[in-house]
């Protein structure tokens with residue numbers, strides 16, 4: 499086969515296979531290994547979202563300050579915790595112990611080595627700012643749209659599959675919605691938008 503033909507053959511194969519693959523989210527879900535739905539690593543301190551974001555109703559972005567400004571939402575440094583825990587020392591023995599650990603980590607300057615919960619591969623580009631601030635014509639998505647009801651959770655865990663099919667399904671849905679609202683569809687489906 500000459501080179502031109504080979505390229506054409508390849509293009510045709512990929513061209514027919516891709517829509518099929520992309521059409522069936524399940525195919526991607528089976529084909530790719532790195533899914534972590536429900537993944538809940540142990541943490542050095544069992545920090546509770548239920549207590550802080552639920553019961554105390556602290557805004558997600560009080561701690562994850564970068565979510566609407568940059569690619570990564572970020573995990574707070576201990577100074578943020580010490581805003582309260584210099585004076586809030588805990589009532590039960592258990593919470594006193596845990597809060598003492600936070601203070602110790604802060605005073606020593608070592609910080610806490612939180613285990614990562616979400617870990618999408620680097621070759622897939624995802625940007626929080628776009629989704630939290632710019633999408634839906636400036637209204638943005640709530641964190642819960644992708645992270646579930648984190649304010650009801652004890653130790654953080656991953657709620658959604660976060661596969662390529664998951665991204666693309668939502669992009670399709672919202673492009674339709676954009677059209678209905680008379681906006682320009684803005685959620686990309688082309689490979690190089692997410693694989694740069």
Ligand code: HEC
Nearest residue numbers: 545550551556557558561612614615616641645648649654
């Ligand atoms: C008082 C601070 C604080 C607040 C408020 C808070 N978080 Fe967190 N969050 C943390 C800390 C500390 C971690 C890292 C430890 C862990 O994973 O449990 C974390 C971890 C996470 C993770 C997992 C990060 C990873 O490693 O992949 C997600 C997702 C998350 N938070 C979402 C939220 C959402 C959504 C809200 C609001 C409903 C929220 N957080 C409110 C402090 C906070």
Ligand code: HEC
Nearest residue numbers: 545546574578579581582586588589590592593596597600
């Ligand atoms: C706005 C105030 C506030 C901030 C900010 C805050 N906390 Fe708390 N935290 C509290 C309160 C109030 C309690 C309940 C203490 C009690 O009465 O026992 C608490 C309890 C705790 C406990 C003990 C509860 C348990 O699970 O046993 C830990 C551990 C803790 N916080 C860690 C953190 C960490 C880590 C951060 C920073 C990421 C943080 N807190 C930020 C107010 C705060």
Ligand code: HEC
Nearest residue numbers: 623624625628632633634665668669672684685686691692
């Ligand atoms: C809840 C729905 C939803 C999910 C889930 C979602 N997106 Fe999006 N995404 C959107 C919307 C809506 C836009 C259009 C934003 C605008 O109006 O500019 C967008 C825009 C983008 C853009 C173009 C803007 C930019 O940041 O460069 C990229 C790239 C992108 N998404 C990647 C991803 C990836 C990767 C995932 C999965 C890990 C993902 N998205 C999951 C709704 C979603």
Ligand code: HEC
Nearest residue numbers: 558562565570571572616617618624629630639640641644
């Ligand atoms: C459109 C879906 C979507 C929305 C909305 C969203 N996230 Fe995420 N978030 C993701 C994805 C996908 C990852 C994994 C990215 C990675 O591993 O690179 C992630 C990872 C994280 C992480 C850990 C890694 C990092 O980027 O720092 C934290 C913390 C987090 N999100 C917090 C939040 C908070 C807080 C909000 C709301 C202000 C929010 N997210 C809104 C999809 C979303």
Ligand code: HEC
Nearest residue numbers: 516530619622660661662663665666686687688689691692
């Ligand atoms: C909206 C964002 C988005 C678009 C558009 C997109 N991808 Fe992906 N892709 C991802 C994410 C996120 C992952 C990583 C999660 C996973 O493994 O499914 C991924 C993973 C992959 C992988 C898997 C690598 C592996 O084995 O883990 C391949 C291959 C791939 N994409 C090819 C493509 C091709 C070809 C296109 C265009 C037809 C495309 N992608 C369009 C977001 C996207």
